[in-house]
Amino acid sequence: MLQVEHLSKSYRIGNQVYPVLKDISIEVEKGEFVAVMGPSGSGKTTLLNCISRFIPYDEGAVLMGGEDISRLKEDELAKVRNRKMGFVFQDFMLLDGLTVFENICLPQIIDERPAAQMESKAENICRVFGIDKIMQKYPAEISGGEKQRTAVARALMNHPLVILADEPTGNLDSKSCRAVIDAFLKARDTMQATVFMVTHDSFAASFCDRVIILKDGQVSGIRENRGDRKAFMDELLDTIRVLGGDFDDNE
Numbered sequence: 685m686l687q688v689e690h691l692s693k694s695y696r697i698g699n700q701v702y703p704v705l706k707d708i709s710i711e712v713e714k715g716e717f718v719a720v721m722g723p724s725g726s727g728k729t730t731l732l733n734c735i736s737r738f739i740p741y742d743e744g745a746v747l748m749g750g751e752d753i754s755r756l757k758e759d760e761l762a763k764v765r766n767r768k769m770g771f772v773f774q775d776f777m778l779l780d781g782l783t784v785f786e787n788i789c790l791p792q793i794i795d796e797r798p799a800a801q802m803e804s805k806a807e808n809i810c811r812v813f814g815i816d817k818i819m820q821k822y823p824a825e826i827s828g829g830e831k832q833r834t835a836v837a838r839a840l841m842n843h844p845l846v847i848l849a850d851e852p853t854g855n856l857d858s859k860s861c862r863a864v865i866d867a868f869l870k871a872r873d874t875m876q877a878t879v880f881m882v883t884h885d886s887f888a889a890s891f892c893d894r895v896i897i898l899k900d901g902q903v904s905g906i907r908e909n910r911g912d913r914k915a916f917m918d919e920l921l922d923t924i925r926v927l928g929g930d931f932d933d934n935e
């Protein structure tokens with residue numbers, strides 16, 4: 685579903701070139717929930733931004749559902765982002781002047797879909813994520829966990845091939861964090877959604893099918909969830925200890 689092939693990215697500051705991603709190759713299957721963890725500065729956000737092509741990369745390719753998006757022009761890319769990618773950010777990125785319901789409808793409005801179809805779809809998604817009672821409220825009137833579930837619901841509106849999430853539980857207490865992770869699991873289990881999430885949080889990552897460990901811009905390991913979540917979390921915490929660096933973990 686998502687393939688990253690030999691991706692490299694450097695930042696240039698003056699005459700100095702700083703390599704940040706070094707020959708990264710990753711494959712995520714349809715319906716997989718995958719996290720990327722790594723010390724601060726290891727390149728996690730840069731990787732996510734290269735995948736969505738919010739920032740350019742030097743070498744390599746990104747394929748989404750088999751389509752190479754590496755060379756798409758800006759207008760084609762905008763369509764691909766709206767139709768094939770769903771985004772969930774740490775600070776929710778909801779529009780304050782729109783209700784929860786209107787925020788969720790946004791991707792379909794941008795895609796110029798018929799109103800009736802859009803509304804029933806949005807109502808359905810609100811029910812699935814338990815936010816149907818707050819549909820008419822504005823972002824300022826709902827909790828952090830509800831905001832993030834609204835963001836997950838919005839990310840799913842166009843049935844994207846991949847949801848890209850950057851620290852989606854970063855600002856949340858443990859109860860809200862669990863609600864957001866449950867929303868991703870529900871999306872995976874009921875809609876076969878594919879989720880690619882950057883996180884510092886080993887608790888959130890322990891619900892994933894796989895965790896990719898980044899260190900110094902390279903994939904330094906992959907951890908598989910074999911079904912025992914607590915054991916998986918211990919394995920992730922051990923990995924963090926061994927890697928050292930600033931992990932800023934919540935646990």
Ligand SMILES: Nc1ncnc2c1ncn2[C@@H]1O[C@H](COP(=O)(O)OP(=O)(O)OP(=O)(O)O)[C@@H](O)[C@H]1O
Nearest residue numbers: 695696697704722723724725726727728729730731
């Ligand atoms: N626009 C930029 N220009 C120059 N260097 C940058 C830029 N953005 C990021 N970097 C550098 O690239 C490296 C990777 O940054 P990135 O934000 O991808 O790391 P990260 O793993 O997401 O870190 P964190 O966990 O702290 O958010 C860091 O050393 C950072 O200072």
